[in-house]
Structures are given as structure tokens and as C-alpha cells.
Amino acid sequence: MHREKLEVAAKELLKNDPTGHDIYHSMRVYNLAKEIAKKEGWQFDDDILFAIAMLHDAGHERSIRTGDKYRYKHMEYSAEIAKRVLAEVGFPEQKIPVVLQGILQHDQTKPWGLANRIPTDIKEILLIQDADNLEAIGILGMVRVLVFNIQAGTPLYKPELSLTKDLEKSRLESAIHNLIWHLSLGDNLNTKAAKKMVQERKIQARNFLDQFLKEWNGRTD
Numbered sequence: 001m002h003r004e005k006l007e008v009a010a011k012e013l014l015k016n017d018p019t020g021h022d023i024y025h026s027m028r029v030y031n032l033a034k035e036i037a038k039k040e041g042w043q044f045d046d047d048i049l050f051a052i053a054m055l056h057d058a059g060h061e062r063s064i065r066t067g068d069k070y071r072y073k074h075m076e077y078s079a080e081i082a083k084r085v086l087a088e089v090g091f092p093e094q095k096i097p098v099v100l101q102g103i104l105q106h107d108q109t110k111p112w113g114l115a116n117r118i119p120t121d122i123k124e125i126l127l128i129q130d131a132d133n134l135e136a137i138g139i140l141g142m143v144r145v146l147v148f149n150i151q152a153g154t155p156l157y158k159p160e161l162s163l164t165k166d167l168e169k170s171r172l173e174s175a176i177h178n179l180i181w182h183l184s185l186g187d188n189l190n191t192k193a194a195k196k197m198v199q200e201r202k203i204q205a206r207n208f209l210d211q212f213l214k215e216w217n218g219r220t221d
């Protein structure tokens with residue numbers, strides 16, 4: 001019962017998201033996390049996995065509204081919103097702390113998540129981290145990253161900046177640099193299954209980038 005209510009609440013919270021952090025992203029994160037668990041042979045608590053997936057990005061809207069351009073605070077905002085929503089839908093009380101921890105830690109493999117970097121061996125959290133990172137890589141991932149950058153007002157591309165060096169600095173300078181930087185998230189995956197799944201996504205992303213640069217430079221070969 002709380003599951004249906006939670007899904008309805010998540011749909012409402014995410015309905016106006018303009019940057020690919022919508023209910024469809026939450027659903028894909030949930031499904032990807034389950035697929036990874038199956039491949040790893042991991043047992044997990046489905047209530048916890050579902051709740052983290054549904055609400056992990058609910059704070060984006062507040063980030064946009066409060067001028068947090070790169071959404072560095074969205075995990076904290078999501079956790080605050082989740083605390084309220086989980087109580088409202090009657091989510092099992094004893095499972096709420098781990099859901100909140102998972103929401104706070106879902107971005108911890110990214111630089112802005114370092115403040116929250118607490119080693120965890122909680123399977124549901126490791127699964128969500130991998131699923132969320134996979135969502136930023138590949139064709140769909142690239143479209144999401146591009147839309148995010150457009151929304152943040154980042155220029156499309158700055159050819160004067162290296163595509164291989166100092167990406168930590170240049171990732172906020174152009175959407176294409178940001179795209180390339182996001183591929184590095186594939187090096188920080190927790191599970192063998194996700195490491196395997198990211199390979200095809202990286203190939204697709206590289207092909208896209210090669211073609212983009214070819215066309216940018218006016219090459220026809």
C-alpha cells in the first residue's frame with residue numbers, strides 16, 4: 001500500500017522536472033539497480049531500493065528554485081523531502097534511516113558528493129549508486145547531460161580547452177567537456193555487473209563524441 005502511495009507522491013514531486021531527473025529516470029534507476037542485483041546474485045530489500053530510487057532526485061526542483069545551479073545540494077533537499085513523504089505514505093519506520101542515508105549518498109562518487117563520502121557496504125545504496133551513474137553514460141545519458149547543461153546555461157563547446165586534460169576544471173565550461181567528464185563516472189562503479197554494462201554505453205558515447213568533433217571541425221572523411 002505504501003508503495004503505491006509513494007509512487008504517486010514521487011510522480012507529483014518530479015512532474016515538472018526539465019532536466020531528465022524525472023519519474024522515468026527514477027523508474028530506470030530502480031530497474032537498473034534490480035538488474036545489477038540479479039546479475040550479482042545479491043539479496044536486497046525491495047522497499048528500501050524502491051524508495052531510494054523514487055525520491056533520490058526529488059530535491060532538484062528546490063535546487064533550481066534556490067539558485068543551486070549545479071544542484072550540489074539536491075541530495076540534502078531530497079532527503080528532507082523524503083523524510084516527510086515517507087512518513088505521509090506510511091513507509092515502515094525502521095527502514096526510513098537507510099533510505100535517507102541512500103538518498104544522501106547516491107551522488108557520493110561524484111565530486112560534489114565527497115562531503116558525504118562515508119564508506120558503505122549497504123547493498124541497496126551500492127546498487128543505486130551504480131544504476132544512477134549508468135544513467136549518465138550512453139546515448140540516453142548523453143542526452144540527459146546535454147539537457148542539464150542547456151538548462152544550467154553552459155555553452156555547447158569550447159574547442160580551445162583540452163578534451164583530455166584538466167577535465168575536473170573544464171567540466172563546467174562546456175556541455176561537451178561535461179559529457180566527457182561524465183564518462184569517468186564509469187570508472188567508479190561498485191559492482192562487476194555495472195562495470196560490464198557500462199562498456200557498451202561508453203562505446204556509444206565515444207562514437208557520438210567522435211562524430212560531433214568531426215562535424216564541428218568540418219571533416220567529411
Ligand SMILES: [Fe+2]
Pocket residue numbers: 056057074106107
Ligand atoms: Fe542525483
Ligand SMILES: [Fe+2]
Pocket residue numbers: 021025029056057132
Ligand atoms: Fe539520479
